[in-house]
Amino acid sequence: xxxxxxxxxxxxxxxxxxxxxPDTGGAGETIAIVDAGDAPTAEADLAVYRQTYxxxxxxxxxGCFRKVNQRGDTDPLPPPQGxxxxxxALDLDMASAACAQCKILLVEGDDASLEALGISVNTAVxxxxxxxxxxxxxxxxxxxxDFASYYQHPGVAMVVSSGDxxxxxxxxxxxxxxxxxxxxxxxxxxxxxxxxxxSAWKAAGSGCSAWVPKPLWQKDPNCPGRTxxxxxxxxxxxxxxAVYETSYTSGWSIxxxxxxxxxxxxxxxxxxxxxxxxxDASRIYAHATQLHDVVTGNNVQxxxxxxxxxxxxxxxxxxTGNGTPNGVDAx
Numbered sequence: 001x002x003x004x005x006x007x008x009x010x011x012x013x014x015x016x017x018x019x020x021x022p023d024t025g026g027a028g029e030t031i032a033i034v035d036a037g038d039a040p041t042a043e044a045d046l047a048v049y050r051q052t053y054x055x056x057x058x059x060x061x062x063g064c065f066r067k068v069n070q071r072g073d074t075d076p077l078p079p080p081q082g083x084x085x086x087x088x089a090l091d092l093d094m095a096s097a098a099c100a101q102c103k104i105l106l107v108e109g110d111d112a113s114l115e116a117l118g119i120s121v122n123t124a125v126x127x128x129x130x131x132x133x134x135x136x137x138x139x140x141x142x143x144x145x146d147f148a149s150y151y152q153h154p155g156v157a158m159v160v161s162s163g164d165x166x167x168x169x170x171x172x173x174x175x176x177x178x179x180x181x182x183x184x185x186x187x188x189x190x191x192x193x194x195x196x197x198x199s200a201w202k203a204a205g206s207g208c209s210a211w212v213p214k215p216l217w218q219k220d221p222n223c224p225g226r227t228x229x230x231x232x233x234x235x236x237x238x239x240x241x242a243v244y245e246t247s248y249t250s251g252w253s254i255x256x257x258x259x260x261x262x263x264x265x266x267x268x269x270x271x272x273x274x275x276x277x278x279x280d281a282s283r284i285y286a287h288a289t290q291l292h293d294v295v296t297g298n299n300v301q302x303x304x305x306x307x308x309x310x311x312x313x314x315x316x317x318x319x320t321g322n323g324t325p326n327g328v329d330a331x
Contacts, residue, residue, distance in 0.1 A: 098267025163205025184235025
């Protein structure tokens, strides 16, 4: 596939420019991607993406790429789950865009249940992942706590999409206090000093937990429980990244959602090299002034909300958290 066939979506160089990321780093890190079902063309599709953008090869043969089932075995792999193949490609491509030198471990759950995905997270950690990216979730409820222990791995950064339904009931596992909940922005090139402008994405997930207590490191005033999100990056499919996938789709497309921002933030954490300092998201809050503050836009989807929980404002807000990467110092 030649570069001329790419869509207009952002590539790694665009994202590195927007977020002031170094071209190298993360060589000692392993990003685990946890998803449901097999993506039979995942490695081949990733090779096209990385070759197109001049990233180094990441293959099973060179030890960079590994694909296993939720038990950690290379065989048998689960059957494909409709649509998850594109999710897997998005996750692999965005992790690569942020951290081209990272190793990638793809753990494929037997199905899309939180139990299967949680078991996959445990397997990823057991196999040496330093950061685990999770682009899935379900609205929190009384049962959400049953799965919280899967995401408690001190020494390993747990990164989770905040969801794509705007301001509403928070999504689990994003709402757990042991993870970094990643919201989303709309990202556009601009004639300013940064060269880019961002606003809160209209569908970025945010909310106030009714079940998870307020962490000590979270100080926002209008939510007595855990608030999502903590940090963010581009998620708007109208300003989204290019993704390559051939088993479910027909090649290049532009894809978005906080399913894009979470693996990208996982890659930024890998670049910074402090994965052991994420028993929770507190490091992000301690370094909030080193992020790009997103101060416009909202994610109101019908719920009543008139404050920072659904609106981009100076400082912390629900849709974008503390902001977006401005280099790696905050991470």
